[in-house]
Amino acid sequence: MAIEAGRGEGLVRALFRPVDIASLAVFRILFGALMLASVVRFWANGWIQDLYITPAFHFHYYGFSWVSPWPGAGMYVHFAVLGLASALVMAGLFYRVAAAVLFLSFTYVELLDKATYLNHYYLISIVSFLMIFMPLHRAASLDAWRKPSLASGTAPAWALHLLRFQVGLVYVFAGLAKLRPDWLVRGEPLGIWLSAHSEMPIVGPLLDERWVAHAASLAGAVFDLTVVFFLMQRRTRPFAYAAVVGFHLVTWALFPIGMFPWIMMGSALIFFPPDWPRRRFPALFGNARVEPEPQRLPSRRGQRLVVGLLCAHAALQIALPLRHFLYPGDTAWTEEGFRFAWRVMLVEKLGYVEYRVVDRATGRTIFVDPSRYLTPLQVKMMSMSPDMILELAHHIVGDFRARGGDVAVFADAWVTYNGRPSQRIIDPSVDLANVRDSLLPKPWILPLDEKGSPAVSRGEPRAR
Structure with missing residues (x-):
């Protein structure tokens, strides 16, 4: 017990140790x-x-x-x-x-x-x-x-370690998510996305080569899985950061993924020694070496509370990306446990949805196009996401009820996933009006059928 208590006190001291701010x-x-x-x-x-x-x-x-x-x-x-x-x-x-x-x-x-x-x-x-x-x-x-x-001139070390942990988690889980057949064996969806740039001067024809997609997929997985380790090492840190900049500049140039590359390039600087800006920008921070100074520390109970909260945050951030193991099938297909899990640029999906609305009293059937309710972007994103298909179905039910109708709603939903032939994603016999959304597995989502030859898709990635 004394050894365990000593280790706990050592952790507290390490987390509240002053570091250059x-x-x-x-x-x-x-x-x-x-x-x-x-x-x-x-x-x-x-x-x-x-x-x-x-x-x-x-x-x-x-x-x-x-x-x-x-x-x-x-x-x-x-x-x-x-x-x-x-x-x-x-x-x-x-x-x-x-x-x-x-x-x-x-x-x-x-x-x-x-x-x-x-x-x-x-x-x-x-x-x-x-x-x-x-x-x-x-x-x-x-x-x-x-x-x-x-x-x-200093701050508690836990602030530095927490930011490093949070940024590093993005890369590690993004790399783990790439350890799947689509990415490593089929070279998808990179093959689809790169071939869409075959018209680019000089490098365009090269991007249409299948071996390039496979090589880029492997390199992307290796990069995500190892870059944090190399950023943590003094000797490899400059080369690792150069790889971070190069990797994110390429993805920014090729793919419309917004501010994500710039955020990651800026955030990765947190892995450098905490005093690096003082050496680079002495006018802003002063070039004198900062000596540890007395810290305004919370009480012993307060310190333990902070450490407990840090551990709880870390546990939650690790658990959320792993929750997809609680759901059956391919999470990129069903999207159960897909969001908030750093599954970055893993999916190229194109969908089509038409709703069949049946009046329960007369049996009359009306076919409803989602564009009646949604913008083009919403239609695109909804058509590949079962939970969003369900939510729009409920909205359609509410719309018809507001006009005095009692209806059943069925979805004719088809999705092309990472170059596969289009296939149904929602059971067309299920009345979605009677389905309530929850965090439990959704039996009305049809499993992915791996059979069939690849289909052609010309989509663009989103850093989902």
Whole structure:
């Protein structure tokens, strides 16, 4: 028991050991800058209108059906607040409040419509939440300038380790998710995506070669599985970071995956020694070596509480990507346990859905096209996602009931998955009006049929 207690105390001391705050401050600056750039990008491209104001219907995450867009010009005001919070985080002004507003305002936007889900949205929500509790504003910030007593050259080591853990988790689980036949044996979906760029000058014909897709798939899996290890090693760190930059610049150039490459390139800097910005930017941080200084530590009970919360967070972040083992079949096909699991760029799916609405009193049948209720982007994302197909079915039922009808709703849903022939994904005999969504396995999703020759698909990846 004494040995176990000693180990526990050693862990507490290690997590609260002071480390140079410089790299944490740079992380804050880059994160705020990238978030501000994202807000400007949304505004400039008209996505606030297209994604959140124009749609008459929004797909909800389980348990968040109460989240809805602001009326009128409210969404523009909301994005203005999000942009202001991002700028304040970047500048380190009113940091704690700004970080909380950034987390709440961004996560609200993320929860508005499941059709807009991207992996890096989830990462932003997690990181912005964690930053609320991290003292990242004690250096290179306006808070430290206006209140010198707040300034500090060090921060507790747990903040550095937590960010490294969170960023590293993305790569590790993305690599583990690639250890599947489609990626390693068939070279899909990279083969589909690369061949779509065969018209590019010079490299275009090469991208149409099957061996290139297989080589790129293998390289991508090896990169994701090993890059964190190499970033943690002093001798290999510069080469690993060069690989991070090269890898993400290539994916940014070839695939429309938004801010994800830039977020990962900026975040990977957290693996460098914590004092690297002090050596690179002495005008901002000073070039003197920071000596450990007395820390304003919480009580012994408070320290143990922090360690317990850190362990609980780590356990949750590891468990969520593994929950797909609780569901039968291929999670990329059924999408059960697929989201919030860092399954990045694994799927090329194209779908088609038509609803058959049957009046229970008269037996009259009406065929409903989803575009009657959805925008083109929503139709595209819904047609490949069983849970979204179910939610729209319930919306159709509510629409007919509002007009005095009592109807059954069936889905004729077909999906092409990673180049396979199109096949049904929903049991067409199941009345979806009687199906209630839950986190349990969904028996009305048809299993993937691996038989048949590959079909041709010319899609584009999303960093889902």
